[in-house]
Amino acid sequence: MSFDALLYLSFGGPEGPEEVRPFLENVTRGRGVPPERLDEVAEHYLHFGGVSPINRLNRDIMAELERQLAAQGRELPLYFGNRNWHPMVEDTVGRMAEDGVRRALVFATSAWGGYSGCKQYHEDIARARAAVGEGAPELVKLRQFFDHPLFVEANADAIRRATEQLPAELREQARLVFTAHSIPERADEQPGPDGRPHWYSRQVAEAARLVAEQLGAQGHDVVWQSRSGPPEVPWLEPDIVDHIEVLHAKGVPAVVVSPIGFVSDHLEVIWDLDNEAKEKADELGVGFARAATVGTDPRYPELIAELVSEHLDEAAPRKLSLLPAAGCSPNGEPCAPGCC
Numbered sequence: 001m002s003f004d005a006l007l008y009l010s011f012g013g014p015e016g017p018e019e020v021r022p023f024l025e026n027v028t029r030g031r032g033v034p035p036e037r038l039d040e041v042a043e044h045y046l047h048f049g050g051v052s053p054i055n056r057l058n059r060d061i062m063a064e065l066e067r068q069l070a071a072q073g074r075e076l077p078l079y080f081g082n083r084n085w086h087p088m089v090e091d092t093v094g095r096m097a098e099d100g101v102r103r104a105l106v107f108a109t110s111a112w113g114g115y116s117g118c119k120q121y122h123e124d125i126a127r128a129r130a131a132v133g134e135g136a137p138e139l140v141k142l143r144q145f146f147d148h149p150l151f152v153e154a155n156a157d158a159i160r161r162a163t164e165q166l167p168a169e170l171r172e173q174a175r176l177v178f179t180a181h182s183i184p185e186r187a188d189e190q191p192g193p194d195g196r197p198h199w200y201s202r203q204v205a206e207a208a209r210l211v212a213e214q215l216g217a218q219g220h221d222v223v224w225q226s227r228s229g230p231p232e233v234p235w236l237e238p239d240i241v242d243h244i245e246v247l248h249a250k251g252v253p254a255v256v257v258s259p260i261g262f263v264s265d266h267l268e269v270i271w272d273l274d275n276e277a278k279e280k281a282d283e284l285g286v287g288f289a290r291a292a293t294v295g296t297d298p299r300y301p302e303l304i305a306e307l308v309s310e311h312l313d314e315a316a317p318r319k320l321s322l323l324p325a326a327g328c329s330p331n332g333e334p335c336a337p338g339c340c
Contacts (some may be wrong), residue, residue, distance in 0.1 A: 226268045
């Protein structure tokens with residue numbers, strides 16, 4: 001089936017101090033996040049001038065992706081839309097309709113399943129089409145890619161580079177720690193496409209295992225970061241900062257932290273890891289090195305181009321785990337009965 005565009009769908013972020021609070025209100029609407037928590041997170045953004053790097057990073061990735069697609073002979077105009085801030089996906093899909101786009105693939109900037117990582121992007125697609133109304137293009141979301149060989153290789157190489165930042169005498173003793181965005185435990189209990197619960201945390205654990213295996217690591221941990229909900233609601237634990245304290249108590253002299261749950265060095269990664277986690281490590285005298293996210297690796301736009309080709313050519317998905325390929329469906333429909 002033919003497609004005439006590719007929609008690059010992401011989370012969004014403020015690009016000026018005056019945009020920070022409205023952006024955070026969009027992100028947390030209906031989730032019961034206390035105003036004081038929004039104030040706290042707003043200060044994180046204002047610490048960096050009120051600008052999240054995520055939109056710039058996405059535009060850089062899109063520019064390279066255009067080159068990758070052109071090299072493959074794919075004539076697919078790229079459109080950029082966000083869930084929470086401008087360019088909003090509703091406006092982008094409206095522009096696509098005005099440009100005569102009838103059918104488009106959608107790449108969402110999350111490797112994962114679960115509600116926030118996948119189903120909410122399906123909801124974004126359905127909402128945008130409803131906002132445009134008659135004449136809205138058909139939108140087909142591409143699959144999740146947490147176990148794609150290029151994703152695994154890029155994360156493994158980033159960890160190798162980070163490890164070299166540690167003093168030579170600490171490298172062999174450093175503990176490898178993978179982090180991903182925490183979610184409420186109740187949300188993680190929802191089933192995946194195989195009908196089993198904990199789809200998101202199972203994917204994160206599997207991706208971490210694949211990367212650690214490629215590195216030949218003797219051991220690794222999976223921890224969480226960036227929780228934002230009410231304190232009385234249980235979220236996935238342990239938190240990265242708490243875990244560094246536990247490792248220190250066990251005599252671990254250094255950590256290499258891989259933010260495998262994120263594809264770009266946006267503000268949550270920078271604040272939670274480069275500030276809070278590193279400060280805790282420095283306070284305890286624990287060596288600390290943080291691996292880069294995959295978004296700046298040339299294999300990342302190559303991965304996206306490969307997902308596009310896989311779909312257009314109806315090729316078998318290239319993946320390293322036995323977990324099912326999921327997340328691909330049209331117009332915001334679930335990819336499997338009862339999934340997420």
